[in-house]
Amino acid sequence: MSATIDAAQVGADFTRTFGTAPDGVWAAPGRVNLIGEHTDYNEGFVLPFAIDRAAAVAIRLRDDSTARLVSSYGEQLVVEVDLDTLSHDTMTGWTAYPLGVVWVMRQMGIAIGGFDLYLHSTVPSGAGLSSSAAIECAVATAFNELENAGLSLNELVLVGQRAENEVVGAPTGILDQSASLLSTDGHAVFLDCRTQESSLVPLDLAAAGLLILVVDTKVTHAHATGGYAARRASCELGAEVLGVAALRDIAAADLPEAAGLLDEETFRRVRHIVTENQRVLDTVGVLGDAGPAAIGALLTASHASMRDDFEISCPELDLAVDTALAQGALGARMTGGGFGGSAIALIPVADEAAVSAAVVRAFADAGFTAPDIFAVSPAPGARKVS
Template sequence: MTDVPTPVSRARAAFRKAFAGAEPDGCWWAPGRVNLIGEHTDYNDGFVLPLALAQGVAAAVRVRADDVLRVHSRQEDSTRAVRLADVGPGTVEGWLGYVAGVGWALAQRGVDVRGLDVAVDGNIPIGAGLSSSAALECAVALAWNDLGGFGLDRNALAAAARRAENDIVGAPTGVMDQMASLHGRAGSLMFLDTRSLGIDQVPFDLAAHGLALLVIDSRAPHALVDGEYAERRASCTRGAEALGVTALRDVGVAELDDALARLSDDTLRRRVRHVVTENERVLEVVRLLSSGADPREIGPLMTRSHASMRYDFEITVPQVDTAAEAALTAGAYGARMTGGGFGGCVLALVDADADAVTNTEEAVARAYADAGFRPPTQFVAAASDGARRVTMRPRG
């Protein structure tokens, strides 16, 4: 029987093809993520609760003697190159910026970053809000760290990957995606305090409770490098300044009514209310799961999170609202959009038996057909391990 190709084997084959039959020094893997709850809280110094997916990005990598970075994308079927000395904000366009930006960010830390030959392949749906870009950054960051002997810990690598996305790509994202990709653990959620970068692993064994987490790719275009995401971030900054706090994380639920009364702009009030209540929902989910509660109890918190994103933060679109509503109507215990918004995926907490999963999938598909939307794609998520080296070239 022939082995089914995987992103790792495909990346390695693509490396040989792109670089004249050469072998990589090794292959590295980094997963995408879904965020169970805690949206737009990360850049507000708040709390998030993602899990690393089984889907991810593989990078076959060979270190070079110069500072040239050559990257072949199997998806794009193209190879691009740049000298690392020429990389800076505004100098690299498109997908190469995610890789070149990591090298630039590492160099900013003062380490000796040499060039690489890289071939990448992945199985994360692009544009679905599952952090394919962070997976790419983290796979390459870990490879650079291992091959260069930098000795950087995973928080430092996450910071470099985030800086690549912020400063080189131009996406004003927080650090959650990179931390989840690097720190994910099978069977667990990663509870992250984005202020301290403290991590706790929270048990998330849905199968033991007869449950599954269905991921519904809304097929709505998803892009974070745009004015909408930047506007939400700017409004949170304005809200914190108006309330005299360092970040909205510093406003507790008990203080929320008084805080909202001090804001004259209704839009700003709604933005602040989402962040403050979303932080509280994350903490409540962590309390429930850490105490051994039936995960079904977190369903209503997921659903309230979606309503908050829809009405207060205004980041959902008709496709994700339709998917969430259809899943709930079909019997899901909770459903919510995940990711930065304006497209992306919906999570639905459902019974794990095949009939329940199929019924939910079919209900969503029917609702999409009735609305005239493109059919969604759906899969069951599994909490998986984070970024790691998976192969090395034999020595000797």
């Protein structure tokens, strides 16, 4: 799968499918979360960056209330819905992401009528790289322009989050949409999830002779089910027992007292959030003072916390991290919601082939499905591309 979105090809595929040219093509990237996992819905800090893999949507407005949607994958069947009767029952499968955004924007009073939409994405699905947020942000950016809605980037972030929460049913925070919408080339986004304040942090990997290697374990996950919701519930319980609005308000110095008030499992969940927030702040400081070559230990400590305290890793993720570190990675961690998905490794550019080969061998020796391994670079956020 090519990482680069070919806007002209997406437009041509739209024309072939619907018999007319689109009004435009919009793209939004997936993301790697450099550090700060599950801290977003705890009103804490995160440090993601957009990657050079994206979702693109070609859209043409219609004069009726019909929406026709096609994805470039699978059987490429046209899904047709009446927007005037749009409901949770009619927003299913992959269409829940674009239609969820449309539903939210219509709820906000933005008069979106009928449209044709063609989707193509190079963000691997289920890999922990926010393929869903990429779709949501591309669609939100497109309709914000097509309907002259005038929403700010921060407002579009909340549109995407609301679609994810209320339509898809995934209790996620604002991390993914913020990365997809706010990023620029060569930078990570330092985001305060309580205030939505953000700043760009230089992440010039190439100048340091480094790259981020993504190891997609092929263990798929779904945020709308299972462990993600359970972890969020544990965090909310911890905050309630500790008498704070969110775990953002707990400091490391508070942890000994918290241990006496919480059951063992809830305490470990709380400890991860508290220490992870501090790791994000430390990483931002180190990047400013010493550059990306100095953040490896923080990445690795983050993985240990997710593995042991938050318990969202899996054998494939642990093997990817351990193998990369053994091959000389400066740091490595799982990224994303957990229970599968991807690991990242910060490595010298010259070591890419050796680290990749070692991980492939380790997976084969363990009897795991062969991983997909590729390098990513900090990329720009959502925008019109044609």
